[in-house]
Amino acid sequence: MIRIFTLLTAMVAVAACTAAAPDEPLEELGNFRLGHNIVIASKVQMVPGSRKVSKEEWVDILTNEVNARFSQYQGDKIYHFGISVEGYFVAPGGVPLVLSPKSVLAVNVTVWDDAAGAKLNKVVKKFTVFETTTADSFLVGSGHARTREEQMRGLARNAVGQIEDWLVEQRKDEGWFGPEQTSGQVDQPRTTGVTEPPVAAAG
Template sequence: MRLVIGLFGLLVLTACGGVRDDLTVSPEPIGQFRLGHNIAVTPDPERGPFSRKATAEEWNAAMRQAVADRFNETRFPGDAYYHIGVAIEGYVLAAPGIPLVYSPKSVLIITVNFFEDATQTKLNEEPIQLTVFEPCCSIPFLGSGLSKSREEQLEGLAFNAARAIERTMRENAEWFGGTPEVLPEDETIVEGNVLVDDPDAILPDQSPPATN
């Protein structure tokens, strides 16, 4: 079993590589965007089914770090400051399952708002709600509960949430003085709250194994 899990883990790392390497590439600018305030709050998050626990402080720190890594002034040295505010609304840090039988998925639900520093105005009329899955969860029979620690799951979700924020910004680049982009679909990023809209997306078709 250990050998099988090890091989599955290698498959996951291979599948993750391209997504996780994107911070090493110099991005195209998003209009005049330059990161001002980097705000993350976790007021009262919903912890989904079969989830490990994480504190508000852990989520806030992970989210701020992911935003700072992606939007630092070396990568986006624009001429105008904009602020990003993120609220953690819910999460699942998948507990270990059984490969090929029961492997719940890890997800993070956030809302994000953008503000222009010069005018002190909010750029999006309504808060933008997004659900992100771990970038390495494309292998359906292996949940990250077996291959990753709680801390690694949390960091991976925050990383992908920052990716989702960048996608939203590019699709609405006029907010930052740029030209909107049409991006290919990303199955690890969806609009809305999957815990409410589609809870079956988190749980596999199988039932969890019986516990004594």
């Protein structure tokens, strides 16, 4: 946890990622179909100076953004997500700085194979997610250019984008999710009828 806190406080490196809005074209994820999407924030740390975001708000926005994106994948095999919010810095307003702070979010992710009843990644995958810079936020900081809710949504969507990119890489390198895919918009929420994986899977 100290490592997460130090990393977020430093904020010197910018991680490149592509935000995954729900309406963007889907990637190739084989037989992937989202089952349970469990997001927790019981261990989350806020970097001093950040706009405050409650644990419940992080759980809600990440759950919604993950569902909006990944529920569109309509493969034949069910996989579960365990996601833990570890830390964040949501850039405040106030007097613009010479080096305007960039919002950042740290999350841990574990993927479960429902049929096998086991984790796909034995070691939790850690993501450090920065918000996307625009011309306005670059000049004065996102705390001036965006509302707190817009900053949170941007971080959540960038997190979804990084998770999706990682799943694509794992499919290519490790054979996750198999070769076939059918995709389309889900009209109604699904119930899988499977047992929930342990919440601790994300930690």
